[in-house]
Amino acid sequence: MGHFEQGTSTSAPPLALFQTTEPQASAFSFADALITSRQNISPRRLVEPGPNASQLDQIFRGAASAPDHGLIKPWRFVTVPLDKRALLAEVFALALVERDPGATPEQIETAREKAHRAPVLMLVVARLGACEPPIPTLERMMSVGAAVQNMLLMAHGLGFGSSLTSGQAMQSPGMRRLFGLTDGEEAVCFLNIGTISKRKTQRLHPEASSFVSTL
Numbered sequence: 001m002g003h004f005e006q007g008t009s010t011s012a013p014p015l016a017l018f019q020t021t022e023p024q025a026s027a028f029s030f031a032d033a034l035i036t037s038r039q040n041i042s043p044r045r046l047v048e049p050g051p052n053a054s055q056l057d058q059i060f061r062g063a064a065s066a067p068d069h070g071l072i073k074p075w076r077f078v079t080v081p082l083d084k085r086a087l088l089a090e091v092f093a094l095a096l097v098e099r100d101p102g103a104t105p106e107q108i109e110t111a112r113e114k115a116h117r118a119p120v121l122m123l124v125v126a127r128l129g130a131c132e133p134p135i136p137t138l139e140r141m142m143s144v145g146a147a148v149q150n151m152l153l154m155a156h157g158l159g160f161g162s163s164l165t166s167g168q169a170m171q172s173p174g175m176r177r178l179f180g181l182t183d184g185e186e187a188v189c190f191l192n193i194g195t196i197s198k199r200k201t202q203r204l205h206p207e208a209s210s211f212v213s214t215l
């Protein structure tokens, strides 16, 4: 297990810790360890127990803290409880058959099975239609990404594993229908959360010099 064992971090550090110009070694170490130790854990490695209701609430508080130009909340999240997973499974199966009428029964079953993997599974929806004030789409997508990252970090801080999954079914008509997406809303990806059954070695993160330059 990593630095953040399940149940060890149930409340946010005091704001005062971060509201000073003095170097805060503990705040820095906390943020550095939390951010750099997060890793994608594939849904098939996420098992029960998932976060309980109050832990999920803390995870959603992460989204609510994301940068949000115009305070328009350009995101929404739709959780898929276990008793509704079969509906999602049919959407995955139908989307596969629509794009590949020759898909084998095994491939269709694998598509279905993806709906049943993590204890908590939710759709990330970007709200990109007309809004007031009219915040550019790109900025709204950045906000969605920041909200999702905050949620991943919250889940990690609570000791859970998490992953993002997408694929060609995201844009399928069945997906839009099942989640009641309206004009301007886009299904971005699924966010999966659960207890880690097995983890891979963490990938090497790129050096800052590979993506930073000076004008």
Ligand SMILES: Cc1cc2nc3c(=O)[nH]c(=O)nc-3n(C[C@H](O)[C@H](O)[C@H](O)COP(=O)(O)O)c2cc1C
Binding pocket: 038, 039, 040, 041, 163, 164, 165, 166, 167, 188, 189, 203
């Ligand atoms: C919107 C989005 C969707 C993603 N969908 C998938 C996916 O379907 N399958 C996958 O293996 N990785 C997917 N990824 C990438 C992983 O979430 C992960 O970031 C990547 O494998 C790097 O691993 P790390 O997060 O542990 O550094 C997606 C990432 C994003 C931002």
